[in-house]
Amino acid sequence: MSAEPTGRTHYLNADYGVKSWLLTIDHKRIAILYLISITVFFALGGLMAVLMRLELATPVGDMVQPDTYNRLFTMHGVLMVFFFLLPSIPAVLGNFLLPLMIGAKDLAFPKINLASWYIYSIGGLFTLWSMLHGGVDTGWTFYTPFSTAFSNTYVISTAVGVFITGFSSILTGLNFIVTIHRMRAPGLTWFRLPLFVWAHYATSLVMVLGTPVLAITIFLLGLERLFHIGIFDPALGGDPVLFQPMGWVYSHPAVYILVLPSMGVVSEIVTAFSRKRIFGYKFVAYASVAIAVLGFLVWGHHMFVSSQSPYAGVIFSFLSMLVAVPSAIKVFNWTATLYEGSISWDTPMLYALGFIGLFTIGGLTGVMLATLGIDIHVHDTYFVVAHFHYIMVGGALMGYLGGMHFWWPKITGRMYPIFWSKLSALVIFIGFNLTFLPQFLLGYLGMPRRYHAYPEDFQVLNVMSSAGASILGIGYLIPLVYFIWSMRYGKRAEDNPWDAFGLEWETSSPPPTHNFLETPTVSLEAYDYADREEKRRAAEVSASGAVEPG
Amino acid sequence: MSDHEQVTGVGAYVVVFLALMVLTSLTVGAAFVDLGPFNDVVALAIAFTKATLVVLIFMHVRHASRLTKITVVAGFLWLLILFGITLTDYFSRGFLG
Ligand SMILES: [Cu+2]
Numbered sequence: 001m002s003a004e005p006t007g008r009t010h011y012l013n014a015d016y017g018v019k020s021w022l023l024t025i026d027h028k029r030i031a032i033l034y035l036i037s038i039t040v041f042f043a044l045g046g047l048m049a050v051l052m053r054l055e056l057a058t059p060v061g062d063m064v065q066p067d068t069y070n071r072l073f074t075m076h077g078v079l080m081v082f083f084f085l086l087p088s089i090p091a092v093l094g095n096f097l098l099p100l101m102i103g104a105k106d107l108a109f110p111k112i113n114l115a116s117w118y119i120y121s122i123g124g125l126f127t128l129w130s131m132l133h134g135g136v137d138t139g140w141t142f143y144t145p146f147s148t149a150f151s152n153t154y155v156i157s158t159a160v161g162v163f164i165t166g167f168s169s170i171l172t173g174l175n176f177i178v179t180i181h182r183m184r185a186p187g188l189t190w191f192r193l194p195l196f197v198w199a200h201y202a203t204s205l206v207m208v209l210g211t212p213v214l215a216i217t218i219f220l221l222g223l224e225r226l227f228h229i230g231i232f233d234p235a236l237g238g239d240p241v242l243f244q245p246m247g248w249v250y251s252h253p254a255v256y257i258l259v260l261p262s263m264g265v266v267s268e269i270v271t272a273f274s275r276k277r278i279f280g281y282k283f284v285a286y287a288s289v290a291i292a293v294l295g296f297l298v299w300g301h302h303m304f305v306s307s308q309s310p311y312a313g314v315i316f317s318f319l320s321m322l323v324a325v326p327s328a329i330k331v332f333n334w335t336a337t338l339y340e341g342s343i344s345w346d347t348p349m350l351y352a353l354g355f356i357g358l359f360t361i362g363g364l365t366g367v368m369l370a371t372l373g374i375d376i377h378v379h380d381t382y383f384v385v386a387h388f389h390y391i392m393v394g395g396a397l398m399g400y401l402g403g404m405h406f407w408w409p410k411i412t413g414r415m416y417p418i419f420w421s422k423l424s425a426l427v428i429f430i431g432f433n434l435t436f437l438p439q440f441l442l443g444y445l446g447m448p449r450r451y452h453a454y455p456e457d458f459q460v461l462n463v464m465s466s467a468g469a470s471i472l473g474i475g476y477l478i479p480l481v482y483f484i485w486s487m488r489y490g491k492r493a494e495d496n497p498w499d500a501f502g503l504e505w506e507t508s509s510p511p512p513t514h515n516f517l518e519t520p521t522v523s524l525e526a527y528d529y530a531d532r533e534e535k536r537r538a539a540e541v542s543a544s545g546a547v548e549p550g
Numbered sequence: 551m552s553d554h555e556q557v558t559g560v561g562a563y564v565v566v567f568l569a570l571m572v573l574t575s576l577t578v579g580a581a582f583v584d585l586g587p588f589n590d591v592v593a594l595a596i597a598f599t600k601a602t603l604v605v606l607i608f609m610h611v612r613h614a615s616r617l618t619k620i621t622v623v624a625g626f627l628w629l630l631i632l633f634g635i636t637l638t639d640y641f642s643r644g645f646l647g
Contacts, residue, residue, distance in 0.1 A: 296628075309646075310646065311645055
């Protein structure tokens with residue numbers, strides 16, 4: 001299985017031209033289409049963040065108008081959540097890897113897979129159009145009654161963009177569920193599946209069950225804004241608070257759409273670079289499903305101060321804290337996997353370890369926010385902003401970058417520069433913490449979120465945060481540059497550059513269009529590095545035994 | 551999967567249809583009898599029976615695979631949980647006065 005440098009046909013050189021990409025039904029090419037699109041949206045969302053942090057470097061609102069600032073944080077949230085984070089790992093890495101990991105030729109519905117990318121793109125265009133015409137200022141949550149009765153920005157067209165994109169998410173989830181049920185290679189039982197696949201199964205459940213609620217909520221919002229049908233407006237007989245449970249029944253589980261796949265990535269990386277079977281495989285697998293299920297039962301923790309009954313608050317507080325249990329199981333099991341492993345510090349591992357630390361901070365501050373008394377103090381402050389950035393950026397995004405570095409050789413057949421990639425992990429880790437640790441303090445001291453000006457006392461911490469954001473920005477630019485560089489100039493990658501475990505490493509890099517030349521069979525448990533080592537040794541012995549007599 | 555047609559004949563559909571009609575008239579009839587709070591209980595019990603008939607026979611769940619059955623039950627359980635938690639808010643709003 002050596003990589004032939006020239007002449008071998010793989011999915012990248014099987015066909016050329018724009019049409020061969022835009023009409024492809026190869027899951028690997030569709031993953032690349034998604035990769036390019038989400039990178040564009042990430043850059044735009046990042047630009048908004050840069051402008052916000054520039055404004056917040058001084059206490060007075062001197063750089064942008066208050067209205068402009070409202071649009072900046074709204075568009076930052078909308079672009080990052082709906083057009084970058086939600087599709088990031090599932091639609092790029094999941095799309096590319098699921099069939100490879102289970103030994104299939106493609107996803108169950110290749111055409112639906114392509115359709116999902118078109119739907120995503122149409123939704124994205126709606127949102128971009130709204131942005132170019134002045135954007136929207138409601139916050140990414142589109143809370144009523146502001147979004148229905150007061151905001152005079154492009155609420156409908158942005159919401160339509162989000163509505164449309166939701167369907168791409170549903171289709172991806174559906175595709176994954178069917179694929180995992182029906183297309184596993186012979187011998188690949190449920191409990192031999194890589195944990196990346198388990199995580200994507202749980203994620204797909206959330207996508208399929210949760211996203212329709214988002215669609216319904218946006219639809220009702222549109223009905224009221226356009227046709228004045230009273231759903232949320234009390235003057236028309238509606239209830240403005242009704243929007244919040246409806247919105248959060250989707251939007252809280254949506255956070256798990258971003259973070260569960262990231263956890264799947266971390267499970268793969270931690271085992272590969274510890275050379276060990278994961279500690280407590282079944283616990284980690286079931287924890288994904290538990291997080292997916294519990295996520296639907298905690299919407300009320302966003303409503304502790306929104307006229308919800310305090311008794312219901314107690315129940316939601318308890319249910320929210322329950323989510324910490326499966327999350328902690330994962331963190332403890334990764335840590336236990338590291339114990340006595342032979343650890344190597346390659347770039348993906350640096351990102352994965354970054355994930356574990358930052359996600360733990362994000363998770364624990366989540367428990368703080370689930371506590372009724374604390375939440376009332378820090379509600380709508382920078383404490384909340386810092387908390388969810390630790391989950392979404394420190395968690396989801398670190399995992400995404402870790403996964404990109406882990407599978408980049410498989411995706412492109414090229415290696416990226418080691419020094420620069422390790423540097424990027426370090427710069428991102430430092431920049432991220434410098435940006436968001438001060439925000440915990442700011443929030444605790446009482447600085448509310450979503451304001452473009454603030455009292456002078458808060459300036460030192462805000463300057464730290466802005467400085468951190470600049471470092472973070474550079475940290476993201478470095479991988480962008482060397483990934484693109486590596487596609488042409490990078491060293492050619494072997495089929496299994498990390499000597500990792502899993503079917504995706506048994507085919508060539510980059511894989512042929514149909515993934516495997518012959519359907520693989522599976523006879524080992526997942527991450528069974530010890531057994532694989534034994535088999536290899538046995539094979540060596542018998543090979544040398546066969547040679548010697550002759 | 552392919553033996554639905556063999557298992558559920560036209561006769562069964564007709565019987566279920568008639569049963570649904572009878573139960574509907576029962577609902578209408580019960581509305582005229584004052585049972586206090588039990589009016590709701592009776593109406594809901596009849597509705598539940600009708601829904602069960604539809605799901606089991608019209609929707610072929612009775613002869614479906616176990617996976618389908620579990621999915622159906624899970625769906626209803628899920629609805630129950632979501633309604634239940636929502637009602638914790640609704641019912642306890644007055645507690646503080
Ligand atoms: Cu939440």
